Amino acid sequence: MEKIYNAIKGDIRSHPEVNSSLLGIVDDWKRSQYVILADLISKHLAKSPILTEEKRLSLGTTISPITLQRFYENEYQIKTHNDLRFIKTLDKLCIFLGKTDLNDYIHKNFQKDDSAPNDDGNTYLSDKELVTKFCQFQFDALKHLPAINVAEFSTIVCKDSPILERTTQYLQEKGNKNLVFVTENNRSNYEIFQITKISEDPELKVIKTREFWNLVFKDDKENSYVVHHLNTQFYFIKNLDNHWKIWDNFNPDYGNILKIN
Known part of the structure; x- marks a missing residue:
């Protein structure tokens, strides 16, 4: 999963909304940058057509700056992968990247790696x-x-x-x-x-x-x-x-x- 996490991190950094904000000119993100990122993602989710009403009820439309910082700084343990809240966070990040959920992101970005004859x-x-x-x-x-x-x-x-x-x-x-x-x-x-x-x-x-x-x-x-x-x-x-x-x-x-x- 580390390969997938790193790909999500990279795609978020290169996202147009991120690049066009103050985050685009800062290489080393600190606490204040994650606050900005959380706000960008939350605003995007609030108006995203991908997030249906059912998904809004299940996932919510906000994300915590602390959660984002821990995700980027790898401050999570193996047991975190079993946490439903962490799974929902990954789903929301993938929706921000234009996919329907984590499964959709994996399928569309890693399919070629696994499809060799x-x-x-x-x-x-x-x-x-x-x-x-x-x-x-x-x-x-x-x-x-x-x-x-x-x-x-x-x-x-x-x-x-x-x-x-x-x-x-x-x-x-x-x-x-x-x-x-x-x-x-x-x-x-x-x-x-x-x-x-x-x-x-x-x-x-x-x-x-x-x-x-x-x-x-x-x-x-x-x-x-x-x-x-x-x-x-x-x-x-x-x-x-x-x-x-x-x-x-x-x-x-x-x-x-x-x-x-």
């Missing part, structure tokens, strides 16, 4: 698409609760695979409890922060991801259940009949993430 003629981008589509299909399937709908998964997941069985079981557990998925005002959301190829051979690829899931469920008595977790996952993609599909994944935190008391 492999020896088998497939591209790393296609592996990324399998993983991102799987996450999207999981999220969409939750919207159908208490009904169970896994039809879309057949295009990216192996038939009779452990991951499909586990996903179906998870949906059935929620459906049996008459839980519904809450998405109003972006209350439920997810983001994929990192996709890395760990290994590959002609029959199997292993992909590692960092994912943040923030999910809200309600039962028929209006009780709320919240899943709020950043985790690391490993996806195993098999080559079956010359088609690459997801066979399984390993998530060390699986039991805690899916558990609802």
Whole structure:
């Protein structure tokens, strides 16, 4: 993620609104410069067409000078990456840079680094698409609760695979409890922060991801259940009949993430 953070910092420094302000003539930013930068970004966010009403409610339109200074001076620990507030800060910085969020920034600025062809003629981008589509299909399937709908998964997941069985079981557990998925005002959301190829051979690829899931469920008595977790996952993609599909994944935190008391 350090490469991405540094790219965001550089793009903000070269942003037209920053260059045309007093910040453009100061090389070494201090406290007062971060106050100016915070004001510039907040004013931009307040009028940005990218920031929809739902995102305004979720992210807000202001950013702290102290947060910006810590971000630029690397005064944050590894645990900060798990903090929802820090994630929202990155989203706001990327909106200032003209992207819809951090995921959009990563996709549009680092796609070329990860899309070189492999020896088998497939591209790393296609592996990324399998993983991102799987996450999207999981999220969409939750919207159908208490009904169970896994039809879309057949295009990216192996038939009779452990991951499909586990996903179906998870949906059935929620459906049996008459839980519904809450998405109003972006209350439920997810983001994929990192996709890395760990290994590959002609029959199997292993992909590692960092994912943040923030999910809200309600039962028929209006009780709320919240899943709020950043985790690391490993996806195993098999080559079956010359088609690459997801066979399984390993998530060390699986039991805690899916558990609802």
